[in-house]
Each structure stands twice: as structure tokens, then as C-alpha cells.
Amino acid sequence: MIDKTHPDAASAVADVFDGATVLIGGFGEAGSPVELIHALIDQGAKDLTVVNNNTGSGEVGLAALIKAGRVAKMVCSYPRTANSTVFPELYRSGKIELELVPQGTLAERIRAGGAGIPAFYTPTSVGTPLEVGKEKRSFGDRDYVLEYGLTGDFALIKAKTADRLGNLVYNKTARNFSPVMAMAAATTIVQAGALVTPGGLDPEAVVTPGIFVDSVVLVPDPEHESVLVERGVSYP
Amino acid sequence: MIDKTHPDAASAVADVFDGATVLIGGFGEAGSPVELIHALIDQGAKDLTVVNNNTGSGEVGLAALIKAGRVAKMVCSYPRTANSTVFPELYRSGKIELELVPQGTLAERIRAGGAGIPAFYTPTSVGTPLEVGKEKRSFGDRDYVLEYGLTGDFALIKAKTADRLGNLVYNKTARNFSPVMAMAAATTIVQAGALVTPGGLDPEAVVTPGIFVDSVVLVPDPEHESVLVERGVSYP
Amino acid sequence: MTNSSPAVGLTRDEMAQRAALDIPDGSYVNLGIGIPELVAAYVPEGTEVIYHTENGLLGMGPSPQPGLGDPELINAGKRQVTALDGAAFFHHADSFAMIRGGHIDLCVLGALQVSESGDLANWSTGAPDAIPAVGGAMDLVAGVRSIRVITQHTTRSGEPKLVKSCSYPLTGPAVVGRIYTDLAVIDVTSDGFQLVELAAGVDLAYVQERTGADLKPIAIHPHGGD
Amino acid sequence: MTNSSPAVGLTRDEMAQRAALDIPDGSYVNLGIGIPELVAAYVPEGTEVIYHTENGLLGMGPSPQPGLGDPELINAGKRQVTALDGAAFFHHADSFAMIRGGHIDLCVLGALQVSESGDLANWSTGAPDAIPAVGGAMDLVAGVRSIRVITQHTTRSGEPKLVKSCSYPLTGPAVVGRIYTDLAVIDVTSDGFQLVELAAGVDLAYVQERTGADLKPIAIHPHGGD
Numbered sequence: 062m063i064d065k066t067h068p069d070a071a072s073a074v075a076d077v078f079d080g081a082t083v084l085i086g087g088f089g090e091a092g093s094p095v096e097l098i099h100a101l102i103d104q105g106a107k108d109l110t111v112v113n114n115n116t117g118s119g120e121v122g123l124a125a126l127i128k129a130g131r132v133a134k135m136v137c138s139y140p141r142t143a144n145s146t147v148f149p150e151l152y153r154s155g156k157i158e159l160e161l162v163p164q165g166t167l168a169e170r171i172r173a174g175g176a177g178i179p180a181f182y183t184p185t186s187v188g189t190p191l192e193v194g195k196e197k198r199s200f201g202d203r204d205y206v207l208e209y210g211l212t213g214d215f216a217l218i219k220a221k222t223a224d225r226l227g228n229l230v231y232n233k234t235a236r237n238f239s240p241v242m243a244m245a246a247a248t249t250i251v252q253a254g255a256l257v258t259p260g261g262l263d264p265e266a267v268v269t270p271g272i273f274v275d276s277v278v279l280v281p282d283p284e285h286e287s288v289l290v291e292r293g294v295s296y297p
Numbered sequence: 298m299i300d301k302t303h304p305d306a307a308s309a310v311a312d313v314f315d316g317a318t319v320l321i322g323g324f325g326e327a328g329s330p331v332e333l334i335h336a337l338i339d340q341g342a343k344d345l346t347v348v349n350n351n352t353g354s355g356e357v358g359l360a361a362l363i364k365a366g367r368v369a370k371m372v373c374s375y376p377r378t379a380n381s382t383v384f385p386e387l388y389r390s391g392k393i394e395l396e397l398v399p400q401g402t403l404a405e406r407i408r409a410g411g412a413g414i415p416a417f418y419t420p421t422s423v424g425t426p427l428e429v430g431k432e433k434r435s436f437g438d439r440d441y442v443l444e445y446g447l448t449g450d451f452a453l454i455k456a457k458t459a460d461r462l463g464n465l466v467y468n469k470t471a472r473n474f475s476p477v478m479a480m481a482a483a484t485t486i487v488q489a490g491a492l493v494t495p496g497g498l499d500p501e502a503v504v505t506p507g508i509f510v511d512s513v514v515l516v517p518d519p520e521h522e523s524v525l526v527e528r529g530v531s532y533p
Numbered sequence: 534m535t536n537s538s539p540a541v542g543l544t545r546d547e548m549a550q551r552a553a554l555d556i557p558d559g560s561y562v563n564l565g566i567g568i569p570e571l572v573a574a575y576v577p578e579g580t581e582v583i584y585h586t587e588n589g590l591l592g593m594g595p596s597p598q599p600g601l602g603d604p605e606l607i608n609a610g611k612r613q614v615t616a617l618d619g620a621a622f623f624h625h626a627d628s629f630a631m632i633r634g635g636h637i638d639l640c641v642l643g644a645l646q647v648s649e650s651g652d653l654a655n656w657s658t659g660a661p662d663a664i665p666a667v668g669g670a671m672d673l674v675a676g677v678r679s680i681r682v683i684t685q686h687t688t689r690s691g692e693p694k695l696v697k698s699c700s701y702p703l704t705g706p707a708v709v710g711r712i713y714t715d716l717a718v719i720d721v722t723s724d725g726f727q728l729v730e731l732a733a734g735v736d737l738a739y740v741q742e743r744t745g746a747d748l749k750p751i752a753i754h755p756h757g758g759d
Numbered sequence: 760m761t762n763s764s765p766a767v768g769l770t771r772d773e774m775a776q777r778a779a780l781d782i783p784d785g786s787y788v789n790l791g792i793g794i795p796e797l798v799a800a801y802v803p804e805g806t807e808v809i810y811h812t813e814n815g816l817l818g819m820g821p822s823p824q825p826g827l828g829d830p831e832l833i834n835a836g837k838r839q840v841t842a843l844d845g846a847a848f849f850h851h852a853d854s855f856a857m858i859r860g861g862h863i864d865l866c867v868l869g870a871l872q873v874s875e876s877g878d879l880a881n882w883s884t885g886a887p888d889a890i891p892a893v894g895g896a897m898d899l900v901a902g903v904r905s906i907r908v909i910t911q912h913t914t915r916s917g918e919p920k921l922v923k924s925c926s927y928p929l930t931g932p933a934v935v936g937r938i939y940t941d942l943a944v945i946d947v948t949s950d951g952f953q954l955v956e957l958a959a960g961v962d963l964a965y966v967q968e969r970t971g972a973d974l975k976p977i978a979i980h981p982h983g984g985d
Contacts, residue, residue, distance in 0.1 A: 192660050200445075203414075266501065399895065401813070
């Protein structure tokens, strides 16, 4: 029988290795897998390349992972947000690398990585400083840049409900990057707010089919990053 | 108020023009918008380029449109199926053009067209006769071909349920190409088995958001192609 | 030139209200962070506009009632919003397919600078110690059919934000169609900046003085769209 | 050589049953049209395999009970199927993202010819009056990690289907890992065709005679996977 559930977050992230590329779901706090990230901090993997739209806030979740010195490079579209101080300090002191990618290009690169598309052309960034170093080409009367598929060794994502096969549905705008990250990672690890038996999710409404998922951990009452930041929590 | 509903199929397809590229949903009979196709036959547009996975069966639906001489060119992956005689005869006599595209490349080209991606690389067809004439390029240790986004002037698709904003859900494997065709057409025309008021579809389960849809016609009891073929029906 | 909080000119809300007037019924609209977010509140009664937020929602509604928000139902500015009847959630790749694929009718953005050829700079001042952050701005200007800008006419220190050529890094070249400032409504045309409308209490000379490029006087069709 | 329906060799169902034995528990599997479709019925009790059909379903079950089918719940061969608990429907671009992206573990296909280097020809005989039709075969062989073939060892007229080099147009080069025929199980290795197992009543010479390329005799690990 296929059973992708794990008893806890620690066992789910146990295999993350030094130097791994880790795709972390979430747009701001919406969809951020806070408990999985904290388990990864406990686990100790370092020299990570992390792909996320942002860089976290306060000193919990992704910001805490960065603060702990585990992240060598961030790939993101918007590395500064309210309550985001950890990344800017490290970046200014040259202790962390940044690959800045327009948000839609980031999403499309991840989808391409998951869909077996090595590269594609997009109009985004043409005529801007972010086109520098990119191959350009015209189709019709318009210029485009070549962008490459992006894959990860691991994805850490947060779902609303899962089954043992790894089928997932999300909560509102917490969906964001998670479905494409699940496609693009060799190993996709999910924290789900609820677990149901197969058949408990409407097959017409499954957003991420289980084929893209490797491990599922039940986290019934996940922390909200903004609440932790407001309380002044610093992890660990 | 936004209201994309039309009173009947005839008014919904009224604007299809001679020489148009028409994306028609369906994989075999599943998802085939039979009533919209029949309305298009009545409407009279000719010299059409039609994109569909197949070429229809019997003498109804897509096969009837082809038989009526309205289709100058088919773009599809599998133009022969059980009960498919109309296309093969016209093709052998040189009266219809065929662009043969591998099924996954066809789906991806249509998605790319709808997503503003002019071209992408794929491994499919490398080392086969279908790579002929395509630009090749290596990424890593593998060869890929360049494929182009595909768009349509119109899409004719079939949904299970719609609302006046054009939000859609589908029935089982009738979904197939329709969501990407809705994205890739300048004008997307939908026959829906049921209409609900906005809010009647779960926002987490909407498959095609209304932004991709222009016209919706209620067709409460759509004909099944296989039933018509079995009954020996020939349209018109 | 100095700019000591002039009594003339529109407030932030008035600018948003003016921009809202030009949004056609039935449009699919993406609103940028800041003043553009205010536009939704001013779309006239009877006009149905569907708001897209690039983090995965079409059919975005206003802020939730206090205590009824969901930290996982937010807009691109990461503020809590609501979902109206007829809304749909989707993932980021689908969301930017809507943007890049030309499905969004219009977008209202903030600006650091707009050039007379419609170049937009709104993501970076190019300051050496700034953390570069672009978000979805480059995708929006590359994909959305009509790009409109709401901005103060000048910076806090009184420098023009409407210029001959942007000194800040571009978000996209030749993308802006219309600009709503506290002083005027201005179209970007093939002839450069075209004055469409003046705020109460200012005249062409006043606005021209605060603009970094030539301003064509109001023409025959002052309320034409872009 | 002539081939007058030999009494030796496996039936279609026996070939499917043999192929089913090699499918690991927990696999995501795509089955081609024809004999491969029969494989699902023979996966051993206790092995959970999830079937993908490229027209948009993961978790495909067997044919429906008579009268309970839905003409819109079909497989890639356009036959009515069912959806098991835990199934998911998705659109064609997502379905082929699973295929092209390497997410499907294995695929069992039919063949016109397989070469000793693993080239597969299964979509066209290249006959001048044939209607070319490729379907999803080229995507499957380009994207699925392990490609296995079930085929009669020879054509109806007795010609070998396992050959040195395919004469028919290729579906993909160097893609096939293992071949199940009515006479044998054969792996494609860097040394060419490697006999893994013989059907009852045939020997190496018998199979070699009906094979268009050299067949290495059974080696030390006859039941190894591909």
C-alpha cells in the first residue's frame, strides 16, 4: 500500500543534504510551511540554495533559516518586505547570494522545470537591467529573453488537506507557488492541516495530484508567521 | 454587470470568420462540444484551421464539419480513430491539410500560446521523423527541439457547469484540452451543461477562471458523439 | 525647485477616484501596491470590474471586516482581502499566464519615473546599498494590455517624476499609456506627454514647470482613453 | 520463415501477466493501447499501482459495470474506465507535464519494431497511403523513466519485430528497457538484446531464429529489472 505520511516533520525532512536546492512554498506568510522550515533548522542542513518569492519576516520560518546561516543563496523576486531584516543585513555584508527573478518568470521557470521543459522564451525583463546576460531573440515583431527551467532537490510546501497518496488541496491564496514547486522537486515534502482517506478529496478539485508528492506530515494547527513575529518569537 | 451568457449556440458562434483558427476541445468524444460544432456548420464559416486531438467520428460533430468542407487544415496528434472515415478520405484525396503534432507537444504549445510564451524547447520527437524542420539545441547532455506557442481566433469547448462570469468546471476526462484552449483563444465560446449564479462554484475548485471565457451557452442535455454515430446520424 | 506641500492638487484618494472613472465596465484589472490599491473603492456603481491579484485570486474583494480575515487570503501587497462570489483561486504559474498571455485588460501601478516615451521605472532607485526587489512589476508591464500609472507629480523633494528619460532602472520600455498625478491626467503618445486634464487650481504652466519633459496642451478629445 | 500459429508461446493475457510481475509496488504507470491495457488486471494482490492515462486521470480503475459507464470517463484508447478513490482529474498540459517531467515511473507500450539499441517504432509503418497518427507515444518515450514493450515476437507473416535497426519511422531512439513477447523476456543492454527468460517449450535457438539481431543467452541475473 502506498502511504506517504510521516509521523513528524523531523522524519520528513531528515534526508535534506548540505548544498541542496530547496523550493519553499509561500507568498509572504500565506502558504509558508513554518513547521517544516523549523524542522529543517533543527535538522542542520547547510549551504542551501532556497527558492521562495520572498525572504521571510521576523526571526521565524524562512527568516530564521537564513539567520541560522544555512542559506548560501536565495532565488526570489522580492527579497524585502515588512519586518524583513535578516536577509538585508546578510546581503549587505556579502554573506548571502541573491538571484533576483521577476515573479512570473520565477513561477514559469519552476513550472518548466517540473514539466520537462529545459528553456522557454518570455517578454518579461526585456529592455530592463534584468535582461543583462540573457540570450535574446525576436519572434514576430517582439523581443524575448531565454529563461531556463528551475528544479529543486526538495520542496517544502503547506497544504490544507492531503490523503495518504499525496493528493493535495490548498487554502485560498496559500496555494501560490506550491503546486509548481511540488512538480519541480525531486522530493516534495508537505505539511497538511488535515488528512483524509483516499476518496475524501473530490477528484475534480484536487490541485496537486499525489504523483508530485513524496512525504506528508500532519500539522493540524500551523503557526501563522505574522502572529509569531508580532509575539516577538525567534526560532529556535 | 458582466453576463457572458448567450441565448443559443447560433448567436454564440455568429462571429466566427472564414479562415479562422478554431481550437475545438475534446479527446475523442469526451469533451467534444457537439452542439457548438453543429451551430458552426449552420453558420457557414469556411477555410478553417481546426485544432483538435483527433478528427471526429461518424458524420456528426467535428467529422461533420470536416465533411461539410469547411476545414482547410487540421492540427492534431491522432487523426484516425474508430469510426473515423471522413478525414482519411479527404486527406488521401489531397483536399485537407494535416499538421501532425505529438499530443503532449500539442497541449504544451496551446498552453504556451495562452501564457504568452512564444516558444519553448522539448525533448519530444527528437530522433524521429517529426523532428524534421525543427530547430534543435542541446541543454545539458540532451537534445531538444524548439516548438512554438499556438493560439486560436476562437475556442469551442464543453463544460459541465458555468456561471455568468465564465468560470468553468468540467466532467471527468472531458476536461482534457479545454482549459488550455480557453487560455489560447482570442474568443472562447463554451457550451455548459448547467448554469449557476456566481458563488455557485467553489472558488478552490474552478478549473477555468472566467477571464479566459467570452461566451457561455446553456446546453443542458448534450448529445454524445458515440450515441449519434451508433444511431447513424449524419449532420446536418 | 521647491515643493512645500502645495494646497493645490488632488489627494491620494482623489487620484484613485479619477483613475477609477476610466475603468470600463467588465474589465479584468490588476492594481499595484500603494495608491493604486485605493482605486477599487471608487469604481462607479453599476460598473462590474473583476480584480486580479497576482498571488492567485481573480474576484478579489475589499479588506475583511475586523476579526474575519484569513492570513492566507491576501493581495500582492500582502494585505488581507476577501474573495467575492464568482472568485477563483489558482497557482502562480496560472496567475502569470493570465498576465503574460495578455488576458488582464488593464493595470494601475505606482511609479518612480515615467518617461515621455512611456518607459516606466518603479522597482529600483539603483542605490548601491538597496536590496533589489522586482516582484511582479516586470511581468505586468510586459503582459497587460493597458498600463496606467498613479503617482505624485513630483518627488517629496520636488523633482519631476515625469521625465524625458528615466534615470532609474527600467521596469519596462514604452509601456505606460496614461498617468494620473495630483496635478493632471496625462497620456503618453507618440508625440510625448499629452495633457488630458488639469486638477482644479493649476494651469498648464504650473504643471509644465513640475514636469521634466514637454507637455502638449489639452487637445480636442480630453477624455479619450489610452 | 513461416509462422503458422505455433502452439508454443504465451497468450496475450499471459504476456500481460508476466509484465505485471515486474511492476514495483507504489509505481505510477501508464499503459499503452492494446495488450498493455491488460496488464492492470494482473498486478499481484498487495501491490498498489497508480495508473495514469494521458487524457487526464491519475488513479484509473477497470472498465465500468455494464450500464454504469460515462462516455466522458475514458482512457487514452477511448474506452470507458472508472476512477478509483484517491483519483485526480487534470488537463492535458498538466498530464503531459507528468510525462515529460519524468514523474511517471514506467510505461508499457506496444511495438511494431524494437531495435537492439532500444529504438522503438510503434506509430507508423511509413506506408505511403497511411494516415500519420502519433498520439502521445513520442511524449511517453521521451519522458517516462522506464519504457517496457509488450509485443508478439514476430509479425503475422513471421517477420521479426526485434531487429538490428528499425525500418519503420522511430517513436524514439534508445528508449526501450525490457521487452515481453510471446516467446521470451528480453532486456535491451549496451550489448544489445539480452535474453532474460524463455517461454515454456522454446529454447534460445528457437527464439534467436525469430529475432532479427543477436540474442545474448540468459545471464547470471535472469530476473533483474531494467
